[in-house]
Amino acid sequence: MLLSVALASSWARRHTLLFIVLTIAFSVMLLLSVEKIREEVRDSFNRSVSGTDLIVGARGGELQLILYSIFHIGQASNNMSWTSFELIKNNKQVAWAEPISLGDSHKGFRVVGTSASFFEHYRTGLQKKLLFQQGKGFSDLFDTVVGADVARQLGYQVGSRITLSHGVGKTSFSEHDDRPFSVIGILQPTGTPVDQSVFVSSQAIEAIHDGWQAGSRIRGQQLSEGEIRKKILQPKELTAVLVGMKSKLGTFHLQRQINNYKAEPLQAVLPGVALQQLWQLIRVAENALLLVSACVVLAGFIGMLAVLLTSLGTRRKEMAILRSIGATPWHIISLLVFESTLVSLVGTITGMLLSFGLLMFAGPLFELHFGLFIQSAGLSLEDLPILLGVIFAGALTGLWPGYRAYQMTAADGLTVRY
Amino acid sequence: MSMVAVTLEQVKYSWKKGVPTIDIPKCDIKEGEKVLIQGPSGSGKSTLLSLLTGLLIPDSGTISVMGHDVTLLSPSKRDGFRADHIGFIFQQFNLLPYLSLKDNVMLACRFSPARMQRALLQYVSMENAAEHLLIKLGLEQQLRQNVTVSELSIGQQQRVAVARALIGSPEVLIADEPTSALDAASRDAFIKLLLTETSQHNSTLLLVSHDETLKHYFDRTILLKNINNAGVYDAA
Ligand SMILES: Nc1ncnc2c1ncn2[C@@H]1O[C@H](COP(=O)(O)OP(=O)(O)O)[C@@H](O)[C@H]1O
Ligand SMILES: [Mg+2]
Numbered sequence: 247m248l249l250s251v252a253l254a255s256s257w258a259r260r261h262t263l264l265f266i267v268l269t270i271a272f273s274v275m276l277l278l279s280v281e282k283i284r285e286e287v288r289d290s291f292n293r294s295v296s297g298t299d300l301i302v303g304a305r306g307g308e309l310q311l312i313l314y315s316i317f318h319i320g321q322a323s324n325n326m327s328w329t330s331f332e333l334i335k336n337n338k339q340v341a342w343a344e345p346i347s348l349g350d351s352h353k354g355f356r357v358v359g360t361s362a363s364f365f366e367h368y369r370t371g372l373q374k375k376l377l378f379q380q381g382k383g384f385s386d387l388f389d390t391v392v393g394a395d396v397a398r399q400l401g402y403q404v405g406s407r408i409t410l411s412h413g414v415g416k417t418s419f420s421e422h423d424d425r426p427f428s429v430i431g432i433l434q435p436t437g438t439p440v441d442q443s444v445f446v447s448s449q450a451i452e453a454i455h456d457g458w459q460a461g462s463r464i465r466g467q468q469l470s471e472g473e474i475r476k477k478i479l480q481p482k483e484l485t486a487v488l489v490g491m492k493s494k495l496g497t498f499h500l501q502r503q504i505n506n507y508k509a510e511p512l513q514a515v516l517p518g519v520a521l522q523q524l525w526q527l528i529r530v531a532e533n534a535l536l537l538v539s540a541c542v543v544l545a546g547f548i549g550m551l552a553v554l555l556t557s558l559g560t561r562r563k564e565m566a567i568l569r570s571i572g573a574t575p576w577h578i579i580s581l582l583v584f585e586s587t588l589v590s591l592v593g594t595i596t597g598m599l600l601s602f603g604l605l606m607f608a609g610p611l612f613e614l615h616f617g618l619f620i621q622s623a624g625l626s627l628e629d630l631p632i633l634l635g636v637i638f639a640g641a642l643t644g645l646w647p648g649y650r651a652y653q654m655t656a657a658d659g660l661t662v663r664y
Numbered sequence: 665m666s667m668v669a670v671t672l673e674q675v676k677y678s679w680k681k682g683v684p685t686i687d688i689p690k691c692d693i694k695e696g697e698k699v700l701i702q703g704p705s706g707s708g709k710s711t712l713l714s715l716l717t718g719l720l721i722p723d724s725g726t727i728s729v730m731g732h733d734v735t736l737l738s739p740s741k742r743d744g745f746r747a748d749h750i751g752f753i754f755q756q757f758n759l760l761p762y763l764s765l766k767d768n769v770m771l772a773c774r775f776s777p778a779r780m781q782r783a784l785l786q787y788v789s790m791e792n793a794a795e796h797l798l799i800k801l802g803l804e805q806q807l808r809q810n811v812t813v814s815e816l817s818i819g820q821q822q823r824v825a826v827a828r829a830l831i832g833s834p835e836v837l838i839a840d841e842p843t844s845a846l847d848a849a850s851r852d853a854f855i856k857l858l859l860t861e862t863s864q865h866n867s868t869l870l871l872v873s874h875d876e877t878l879k880h881y882f883d884r885t886i887l888l889k890n891i892n893n894a895g896v897y898d899a900a
Contacts (some may be wrong), residue, residue, distance in 0.1 A: 248774065251760070251763070251771070251774075254760075254762045254763055254767075255760070255762055257762065258761065258762035563757050564760060566754075567754070567757075567758065567759075567760060569719060569743075570717070570719075570746075570752040570754070571746075571747060571752065571771060571772045571774075571775055571828070572743050572744065572746045572747020572748070572772075572775035572776055573743065573775055574739070574740050574743040574744075575739070575743075576740075577775075
């Protein structure tokens with residue numbers, strides 16, 4: 247009834263209203279996208295440590311340890327001894343412990359030295375095991391398993407032969423080109439740093455550094471491949487250990503034991519606790535970003551208010567006509583509230599679609615440049631309060647012009663005066 | 665029988681404190697009467713009509729329309745009362761340009777179940793009622809061609825306004841200078857049409873104009889200065 251009049255009236259002014267719809271749409275898009283990326287960053291970090299109970303490394307910053315050992319951000323300042331790793335691995339409460347040796351790279355991707363059982367124990371997301379899209383885990387000394395992104399970007403297949411570089415820079419001059427590896431397995435995508443990793447055995451790390459000292463080759467000390475294979479390759483050091491407990495209850499006890507270990511300065515970190523520190527660090531930036539988005543939404547509403555109030559001038563006659571045939575002040579107010587609600591609703595829905603489109607389009611770019619894997623572009627339950635809030639605020643925004651319109655009709659009587 | 669349609673008693677209204685616009689001790693208009701109200705511009709004719717429709721409330725006095733004291737009704741009752749009993753025609757721009765001619769006519773019933781009921785009783789459907797009225801008012805061709813409001817001439821727009829004021833047969837029709845935007849020929853045609861239609865619906869007609877030539881069409885002419893003690897009459 248009055249609804250169809252309101253719709254027809256809005257439709258007649260659609261060209262003006264379109265601009266407010268767009269303003270609101272863009273602000274909602276910004277708000278949703280910021281929120282989505284925020285969630286995805288957290289998800290993506292949490293995903294990577296889902297099966298790991300403790301991370302052990304040389305003593306230093308807790309956050310730093312998890313950043314370099316899991317996320318390949320920054321580098322370890324110190325290594326820990328292989329003896330300590332064995333001690334941890336043999337602890338009664340430990341279900342599994344995997345070594346992590348970092349420091350080499352392959353065409354910009356980090357090389358991770360670990361053991362073959364890593365692929366059995368590491369978990370991503372909701373306790374998902376690593377799966378091979380091709381091949382299998384390494385068994386030979388010079389086998390390598392590569393992550394999904396590495397294979398895709400460099401076009402590797404099972405059987406491809408690659409060489410590693412010393413150091414983690416993109417342009418490393420010291421190549422381990424004398425020790426080629428062959429790709430034996432390619433992992434399925436996980437949305438974690440695993441996708442950007444090149445895995446070799448801890449022994450292989452030892453082997454390619456044989457005859458090296460302080461980051462460069464020692465002349466004349468080059469062993470042949472046959473000689474290397476015969477040598478007992480016992481690693482002496484490693485970067486970090488990932489630990490899975492038999493029972494979660496033992497975690498704190500073991501953590502205390504490791505932190506108090508006298509023979510070597512070690513630290514054991516609960517991944518969740520360390521990530522919490524990270525969130526605290528970036529919360530300020532996040533909140534600033536959200537605040538900016540909220541301000542953009544606010545600007546959208548102020549724009550809408552301006553347009554609605556301006557439109558009252560030209561709609562004065564419309565209101566007088568409606569009043570003359572019996573419309574109450576409430577009808578007049580609801581006409582404007584309806585319009586502002588409609589505009590916010592259409593704007594919000596458009597903003598949602600724009601946000602989906604943006605994330606769908608930018609998702610692959612994020613993945614490529616930041617390793618951030620945007621899983622679902624869909625609407626999550628956390629977005630609902632934002633969307634409802636925007637629509638509600640839009641409805642409220644209509645109250646003022648509505649009240650002004652009512653005042654105007656009351657002051658006019660039946661004659662519209664300018 | 666001559667029932668009273670509109671009665672004003674001791675009605676005072678001022679837009680600005682101390683400067684009364686309306687001060688009418690007594691005025692009666694009989695049911696079915698066709699009355700022309702005349703007065704110069706600014707003398708308070710439109711203000712009087714706003715008071716009669718209940719859009720303005722007098723500072724003092726009583727106004728009763730069809731036996732209801734408008735001044736005693738609550739604001740929402742007043743709006744409902746206006747919807748049920750009064751058809752109003754403005755000087756110009758009576759129509760919502762974004763609605764079709766038929767929708768403009770039917771709009772009057774949307775706020776008044778009573779008028780809708782009467783329209784349905786007579787014509788079965790509201791669409792029928794609106795079409796019937798538009799055709800009677802000489803807009804058949806425009807109706808068939810589904811023209812928009814802005815494609816109509818001012819005279820045609822005023823006739824649609826009459827159809828809207830008549831649908832559901834309200835007891836009182838009030839028109840505020842409905843002919844002042846029309847040329848002489850269409851003005852006479854319009855007034856004749858309005859009088860025929862209101863007679864057929866047995867409605868009371870109150871028409872404001874400063875046009876002297878319209879006098880002979882009406883049962884009675886009221887000069888505002890004769891009933892209104894307030895106002896500036898030498899200005900015009
Ligand atoms: N909405 C209003 N607000 C303030 N003053 C008004 C308003 N409407 C009319 N007036 C004043 O009341 C007087 C009568 O106006 P009006 O009733 O419109 O006269 P008419 O219709 O006879 O030309 C004028 O002096 C006018 O200035
Ligand atoms: Mg007037």
